[in-house]
Amino acid sequence: MALPAEAGGFVGVADVSPKRPLCFLLLGPPGAGKGTQSAIIARKTGVARISTGEMLRDAIARKTPLGEQAAPLMDHGNLVPDSLLVALIDERVTHPDCTNGLLLDGFPRTVRQAEALDQLVRDRGMELVVMNFDVPREVLLRRLSGRRWCPSCQATYHLESSPSKKEGVCDTCGSALIQRADDRENVVAKRLEAYEAQTIPVIEHYVKRVAVHRVDGYRDVSDVFAEILPFLQGEKAS
Numbered sequence: 468m469a470l471p472a473e474a475g476g477f478v479g480v481a482d483v484s485p486k487r488p489l490c491f492l493l494l495g496p497p498g499a500g501k502g503t504q505s506a507i508i509a510r511k512t513g514v515a516r517i518s519t520g521e522m523l524r525d526a527i528a529r530k531t532p533l534g535e536q537a538a539p540l541m542d543h544g545n546l547v548p549d550s551l552l553v554a555l556i557d558e559r560v561t562h563p564d565c566t567n568g569l570l571l572d573g574f575p576r577t578v579r580q581a582e583a584l585d586q587l588v589r590d591r592g593m594e595l596v597v598m599n600f601d602v603p604r605e606v607l608l609r610r611l612s613g614r615r616w617c618p619s620c621q622a623t624y625h626l627e628s629s630p631s632k633k634e635g636v637c638d639t640c641g642s643a644l645i646q647r648a649d650d651r652e653n654v655v656a657k658r659l660e661a662y663e664a665q666t667i668p669v670i671e672h673y674v675k676r677v678a679v680h681r682v683d684g685y686r687d688v689s690d691v692f693a694e695i696l697p698f699l700q701g702e703k704a705s
């Protein structure tokens with residue numbers, strides 16, 4: 468999927484420096500634009516963008532104590548316990564790039580993870596900012612099922628937002644484009660249902676505790692960011 472605004476948008480938007488380290492949570496279904504916004508937010512606020520998957524792989528590769536605990540679980544296809552994931556985040560927060568805080572995209576996935584993360588946020592004196600990206604289901608279906616992919620050079624396209632010059636053919640290498648199994652409409656619909664079933668309790672968990680900012684993700688990247696900006700500056704802090 469193309470990230471047009473990543474290239475050079477938002478010239479003139481002042482950089483933001485948070486008063487307390489932020490713990491930024493972006494919740495929302497796949498295809499809601501969280502990845503694009505999280506890259507912009509990280510750049511504007513200087514918070515570190517953290518993926519729990521990358522963090523796990525990194526801890527295992529570096530053979531840290533937590534990595535050593537996680538490796539056998541991953542090898543056997545077992546889920547890594549919530550306490551271990553949060554311990555990894557707790558360790559990661561001490562790295563110098565987290566001085567302004569961190570941004571988690573797609574975490575927490577369960578209420579237990581959310582509770583463990585709440586404790587970390589309190590212990591570290593961070594400010595929790597929760598955004599819930601909302602996009603109509605039919606738009607998500609179109610965004611996700613319109614993806615096309617080049618199996619030779621891994622270039623990605625989208626039938627509507629970034630089509631190849633010649634339909635079904637990779638601009639870069641001329642190979643035939645495919646739709647990945649994950650992106651087929653019925654599979655996408657199932658993923659969205661699973662997402663909702665799993666995440667609605669997490670959103671309810673936060674609604675009881677902090678202001679959850681609803682972000683309408685069904686707009687241009689720059690419009691979505693303009694809506695988020697005041698939350699970063701603390702003007703609309705909960």
Ligand SMILES: [Zn+2]
Pocket residue numbers: 617618619620621622637638639640641642
């Ligand atoms: Zn290609």
